[in-house]
Amino acid sequence: MQDDLEEVRRDVIGRLSQAANDRKSAMHTPVFATADADTRILVLRAFDDEQWTLRFHTDSRSPKVSVIESDPAVSVLFYDREEKVQIRCRGVARIERSSVAADTAWQQSDNYARRCYLGSGPSVLSDEPTSGLPEWIEGEKPTDEQLAPARENFAVLLVEIIEADWYHLAHDGHRRALVKPGGEAHWLTP
Numbered sequence: 203m204q205d206d207l208e209e210v211r212r213d214v215i216g217r218l219s220q221a222a223n224d225r226k227s228a229m230h231t232p233v234f235a236t237a238d239a240d241t242r243i244l245v246l247r248a249f250d251d252e253q254w255t256l257r258f259h260t261d262s263r264s265p266k267v268s269v270i271e272s273d274p275a276v277s278v279l280f281y282d283r284e285e286k287v288q289i290r291c292r293g294v295a296r297i298e299r300s301s302v303a304a305d306t307a308w309q310q311s312d313n314y315a316r317r318c319y320l321g322s323g324p325s326v327l328s329d330e331p332t333s334g335l336p337e338w339i340e341g342e343k344p345t346d347e348q349l350a351p352a353r354e355n356f357a358v359l360l361v362e363i364i365e366a367d368w369y370h371l372a373h374d375g376h377r378r379a380l381v382k383p384g385g386e387a388h389w390l391t392p
C-alpha cells in the first residue's frame with residue numbers, strides 16, 4: 203500500500219513506461235476515450251516521462267481523428283487486473299500527419315505494421331467480411347515501394363497528460379491519488 207505521494211508519482215511513471223515498452227504489459231493496450239463518448243483499444247507506442255506525453259499510431263482517416271480535431275479532450279484508461287491498479291490519464295490530444303514525430307514513427311514501423319495503412323480507412327461499410335486491404339497484398343509483406351501510398355494515411359496521435367488519476371484496490375485500504383505533471387499531487391477518497 204502506498205502512503206507517499208512521490209511513491210505514487212513514481213508508480214505512475216514506471217507503469218506508463220513499462221506499458222509502452224513491454225508488449226506483454228497489462229497496460230500496453232489501454233482504452234482510449236474521445237469527447238464524443240466513444241471508446242476503443244489502442245496500442246501505447248511511447249511514453250515521454252519528461253513531457254508526460256503518450257504516443258499512439260492511427261489511420262488519419264479514422265473517425266476518432268476528426269472527433270479529436272474538433273474537441274481534443276481525451277481520457278486514456280490503463281488497468282492492471284493482477285495488480286489491481288487503474289490509471290485514468292486525462293489530457294489533450296493532437297494528430298500529427300507530417301511532423302518529425304510522424305516521419306520517425308513511420309520509419310521505425312515494420313512493413314507488416316505499415317501494411318494496415320494501404321487499404322480502406324476504418325469504419326467503411328462493406329457488403330462482406332473484409333480486412334480492408336487490397337487483395338494483392340493479403341498475406342504478403344509489402345515492399346517499401348508498394349508502401350509509399352500508405353504513408354499519407356498514417357498519423358501519430360499524441361496525448362499531453364493533464365492529470366493521472368491513480369487507484370489501487372487493496373484489502374488493507376484502497377488508495378487513490380491525483381498526480382499532475384508539474385509536481386502537484388493530492389490524495390482522493392477512493
Ligand SMILES: Cc1cc2nc3c(=O)[nH]c(=O)nc-3n(C[C@H](O)[C@H](O)[C@H](O)COP(=O)(O)O)c2cc1C
Pocket residue numbers: 231240241242243244245246258259260261264265266267324325
Ligand atoms: C488489440 C487491439 C489493438 C489495436 N490497436 C490500434 C492502434 O494501435 N491504433 C488504432 O488506430 N487502432 C487500433 N485498434 C483498432 C481500434 O480499437 C479501433 O477499432 C479503430 O482504431 C477505429 O477506431 P475509431 O472508429 O474510433 O476511429 C486496435 C484494436 C485492438 C482490438
